[in-house]
Structure formats: C-alpha cells, structure tokens
Amino acid sequence: MNIQINQLGYTPDMTKTAVLRGCLGGEMTVRNAAGETVLTLPVTPNRVNIWEDDVAVADFSALTQPGVYTLHCGEEASYPFPVAEHPYDQCLMTLVDMFYYQRCGGEVDHRAGVHAHPACHNTLARVYGTEEIMEVSGGWHDAGDYGRYIVPAAKAVADLLLGWQWNPKAFEKTNLTNLLDEVRWELEWMLKMQRADGAVYHKVSCAKFCGMIMPEDEKEELVISPVSTTATGDFAASMAMASRFYAKVDAAFADRMKQAAVRAWDWLEHAEPMLFRNPEGVSTGGYGDRSDEDERLWAAVELALTCGDEKYLTAAAKGIAAADRTHAPLGWGDMRGYVAVEGMGLDGEIGDICRQWVVDDASRMLDRINAYGITMTERLPWGSNMNISNDGMIFYLAWKLTGEKKFRLAAEKQLHYLLGVNPVGYCYVSCYGSQPMLHPHHRPSVATGVCVPGLLSGGAASGMMDIAAKELLQGTPAGKAFVDDYRSYSTNEICVYWNSPMVALLAALMEA
C-alpha cells in the first residue's frame, strides 16, 4: 500500500494528512463508499525524499462529512477509512484493557477468552543474596516477559493518570477494566516493594527470562533485586502523584500512598546514588540509569504538590532552576518531562519556568518533524513508538498552553503515524486497522497463537538488535526497520509503558 492513512479514521474537524509514496504526479482524489469523487487535491508541492522513498504529503482536512472513504493517486488506492464522530472509542478501551491482560498475581478471567489464566507468580519471593522471604504478588507483567520492575511501572502509572486528568470522560466507556481500578492494581503491588526503612526494591522476576509460555507456567523462584535510588525516587514521585487522584475515591488508600512517598523521600535524602545493575545470576530487564537526579527531582515536585511542605518546594525550585531544560523527555530513565509537566502545577515562577520548558521543547521538536510528522529520522531507538507517543503528549500540552494550532496538528500527526501513516503501513496497535500488527514479542500471544488485542508495538528500530531484525531488515532505512515477527523483540515487543503514553495521547486528542 503506497498511500498511508490513519487506518482507524479521523474525526470531522481533525487535520487529515496522508503520505503518498511513488505517485508524485498530478492529483489525489478522495472517493466515497459509492466510488464518487468528493475532493480533488494537488500533491506534488510537498515532494520530499525520506527513508529511500520520494513521498508527498497530502492534506485533505477539507473532508469533514462523516462517511467511509478511500484516497486515490494514479493506480494507487488507500485502505478505506471512516470520518466519524468517535473513531477511537473502541481502540482506547482496548489499549486500557492491555493492562488487565498484563495482570500478575490474580486471575485474568474468562472474558479474556483464550488469554484467560489463573493467578500467576503468587509464590513468595526471596530478597537477593539473603534468606528473607517477601509477599510481593500483583502488578502488571512489564512487557513481552513476566518481570515486574518499579522504574517503568512509575512511568506507566504517571502516563495513565495524566490521560485521566486531561480527559476523564474518555474513560467512561470500559470493556474489561476501568482505568483507576487498573492503575490501583499496579500501585498496590508497588507498595509491597517498599522496604521497612523506606527504600524501594528495583524489581522482582525470576533470575532469567522463561520460554514462550503462559505466565502461570513460569514456576522458577522469584527473586527480588536490590534497592536503588532511581526506583525509590520514581516510587516516591508516582505514589505522591497517585495519592492526589485517589483522594476522593478512597481517602485511606490515598493516605497510605502519601505516607509511603514521604518515607521513600526520607530515605532518599540520606542515600548516596545507588544506580541499578543486574546482580550476578540475574539477567532480566535491568532498567539501569546514569543518574538519579531527575528521579529525585520528580519526587520533590510531586511531594510539593501533594503535601505543600516547604522542604519539598525548596528542593523542587532549586532542582528545576538547575535542571537541563533543553528537552522534556517522558522516559523511564530520564524523567525530566514529568518534572516539567507536573511542575506546571506549582505556584509562581517555578510554574512559569515549567510551562516555558514544555513549550520550548515542543517548538524545538516541531522544527525537526519529517514528512511522516515524527521527530526522529536518522536513528529510531528500541521502542520508538513510545517516543512518538511521548512527543505527542508534549505537543498536546504546548497546544493547551499556547492555543497555537501548529502544536495540536503535531500531536495529531503522532497519532496518525502510530495508526497507519508510517512507511511500513502498519497500524501499530495489535488487532486494529486494515493492516494490524499481529505477531508481537509477547509470551501470552505466542503461547496461545492468538494475539492479545490493544498492544502498541515498539515499532521501527534502527539498531538491528535481534535475530529476526538481523535476518530480515539488514540495510533497511530506519523508519522501515520493523518486522511483524515475534522473534523481533527490538522492533515488535510490547510494554506497559509504551501503551501508557498512547493511552494519554489518544484520550487527550479525544477531548470534545
């Protein structure tokens, strides 16, 4: 397919762009379901070479009448797509259901069909290098594997809560689970990972990755890896943040989270940096880091917002003044974006600095976007679709802050890319779109032979890091370095913290 569109469609008032490959002459027509031409547009002025293709970008935003359409240029045609008032409701519900499918330590019930399973990983876990045994069941499996890691959990929780904050109405329709109940499933597990002195264990997993089996079939000993200051900082931040969201739903739960955040902070204040490395014999996801400054700062910001104490405000103000504000990444390793986004809620000058930080980041990114609307061209990292969703969140906020349409359009382009306007022509959300991703590196999908729906693929990655990428993608330009093959963990794994920013972005853009 050489005309790439958002395969889930568009709302009537949304910007509508398509990327056309190889059909650069003349004009593009939009046809309705009866085959009648309803719009004709020139396409040549936007000609650009990217990822070894000459492409043209066509803007057909003038199409606002609900219906089902196709785009045509020369002999090429797009997949049919709708223009409708609510094209994304079902997809958002399924993106949220993903977290239910990832549940650990509880039953995934019959509604999950072939993916239903009894409680998994509910044996006691041993603290690495000791004889101490702990009960740490619950939470979500991180990704294609069954580890549970605090650092990425904090990102996932924060994104989902931001999505809820930006557009709670988007989550009124539910399928398998409700957003706040689902986030609580993770938070309850995270609380169990805190040591008596306030420090937080980095992760719990078996020592090694298992084969492509269902979670209840992984029966090796569960090992709790040592504490780290990054996990403790992220824990303090996400608990303090979450406590504000649950204050009206369950005050006692909210207070438990606030107290846990305060204890984590108290420990951090006296702790030298303890950056995580897998201990000997443990080879599951490391989520290591080069610095814990940003995690500590994010914790200060959230505690300042939740508790209002002078000491947190002072730490937040000092940290923000000194921070490198040239970018606002919403990473699992670099949390500066959460500092900026959440810092906007602080009073006075600090709030202003943070708002400027977000707008400046969005402006710089806008200067870099390519024909597909994304900010990365030369190199796409493992999980590039997370970066694209993150960028969309920042563009959305910049639009809210300034009212400038260019930021809103950029946010929408990130969504269009994920749902089909990309050089491989896939809808990167499993089981959605005309050309859905269906073979993720995801144990329950491989073990059952049936893809779990609503998983966001990591997407194109230029590093050629796994056997399938090496075999099938060698020499492929960055944006096309994707293969829908379960062996390709570097281009087609899934993660809770890749779904989470897409949930936030999609909910934000569904705002009426």
Ligand SMILES: [Zn+2]
């Ligand atoms: Zn499990």
